[in-house]
Amino acid sequence: MTQQQTSTPILISNVRVFxxxxxxxxxxxxxxxxxxxxxxxxxxxxxxxxxxxxxxxRVLMPGLSDAHVHLFAAGNTHAGLTMGATGMNYYNALAEAERMLMRGFTAVRDMAGDVAALRQVLDSGAFPGPRIYPSQAAISQTSGHGDYSAVYEDATTFSCGLHTRAEQIGFMRVADGRDQVLAAVREQLKKGASQIKIMAGGGVASTYDPLDVVQYTPDELSAAVEAASDWGTYVSAHVYNDEGIRRAIAAGIRSIEHGHLAAGPETFKLMASKGVWLSTQPFLESDHEYPNPDNTEKNQEVCAGVADSFMWAREAGAKIAFGTDLLLEPEKAGLQNEMLTRLSTDFDFSPTEALRIATSGNAELFRLSGERDPYKEARLGEITVGAWADVLLVEGDPTEDLTVLGDPDKNLAVIIKDGRIYKNLLG
Structure with missing residues (x-):
């Protein structure tokens, strides 16, 4: 791998530009x-x-982006996060950041994890990795998707400030009631969050919350939106079920993470009318493995809703962002590229539509962070004069065959991020 100093100009000649x-x-x-x-x-x-x-x-295209990653967790196992040395977790996140860049992902939105300092280190050029839009700790109610306490332990609000390991390492923050939610949002902003993530419905990997459960009252969700808006940014919500999606939209939340169990096309029409994003993932059951049969059953239910949610969102004209949500299984992090190609091979997007979603489309979502956008000085996800110089030179034509991006080691001839060459197979 080579890395070019920022001050050195680069001329890429004889390329067809996406x-x-x-x-x-x-x-x-x-x-x-x-x-x-x-x-x-x-x-x-x-x-x-x-x-x-x-x-x-060859084809020159903007760097890929992923709207739903967990750098802190993608490079670590569940046991490593809960029982390992905290320093090891950060080193593994740093290593995964480099691998992600070498897969062609030059910008990511991190949706839970203590990565604000990692963003600063990568932006300095000291280590290779993508640009990061941090959410810091995801915010959850007691018994919500981010509550990793044991069932016999007191709720955080009753335990005199004692926190679970997930909270101690900055992965989650449990908060109940308007005042705690306001404090939790402000805490993440203080730590460098560019947007806020809140858990508004049941989840697959968590223990206490079936998928049909709606989380946080309308007032609590509104409190999160108010606190984020005061800082010029927005709130995204983890939620699968229809009632939770609608409650989140009513509260002013701008991005629905997942949404696979929406009841039908009317929900996506509502999202389109309100300008709310569907930040979703082309899941297959094999993407995640769970030792608990309850979690396995929930995973099956979510994956069964993927095709319909994509179809209804497209028909409604809702804004769609691409993400992967890979975590706690480091050996599967490389699925990131395959999941992108599924948009074309499994879910009926043309290669050009999929490329647009994973470049300029995701960048439009990222810009919702407004004044908290760490890269607001220029545009991401496009090759235009004045845009950030994050580009890929591709073997093959991804506008005709998206699967060429499924093998980045072979088919990404050049990777440039922030005007620096990180990979150049052409000499």
Missing amino acids: GADGCGLTPPTSVLIQDRRIAAIGEEKPPEGAVVIEGGG
Whole structure:
């Protein structure tokens, strides 16, 4: 792997560009990268001292993005997080960040985990990894999707400040009632969150909450939205079931995470009318394994709803973001690329539609963090003059065959993030 200093210009010549409009490829052209941004398109003469990459007619596209990752948990097992040394958890997250970048993901939205410091380290260029939009700890009610206490333990609100391991490591925060929710949201913002995640319904991996359970009262959800809005950002909600989705929308939540158990197309029409995003995942049952039969059954129920939720959301014109939600099984983190290709192979999106979702589409969602956006100085997810220089040079044509992105080791010839070359197979 090579890494190019930010100050060195890069000219990539003879490439077909997947542009900001997301409608197809340009005729062969060149792209100049300078000072971390796209400086010119069509420029043929390299500046003095520039690195010149001959594209050979390959496709140049924006870096991929993932709207639902858990860097802190993707590189660690459940046992490692709960019983291992805390420092080891952070080192594993750092290692997974590099692997994620080398899979072509140059920007991610982290939806639970203590990664604000990791973002700062990666942004400094000290280590390779994607840009990160941190949520910090996800916020959960007692007995909600983020409550990892034992059943015999007192609820946090009764335990004089004693917290579970998940809270101690900044993965979750249990908060009940308006005042605690306000404090929990403000705590994550203080720690560097660019948006807030709250648990508004039952989950698969958790113990106490069946999928039909609705979590947080309307007032508690509204409190979270009010606190985030005061900081110029938004709240996303983990929720599968229909009632929870509707309650979250009514409270002003801007992004529904998952949504696979919505009752029908009317819910997605409501989302479209309110401008609420569906940040969802093309799950298959094999993506996650659970030793407990109850969790396995919940996983089956969620996966059975994937195809319908995609179909209804598309028909309704709802905004769709792509994410993966891989965690606690490090050996499966590499499924990230395969899950992207499923949009085309399993769920009826054209390759061009899928590329648009995973580049400029996700970037539009990320920009909802407004003043808390750590990368607001330029645009992500597109190759236009002035945009951040996060690009991939691809072997094969992903606008015709998305599966070429399923093998990043072979088919990503060049990876550039923030104007630096992290991989160059072309010499």
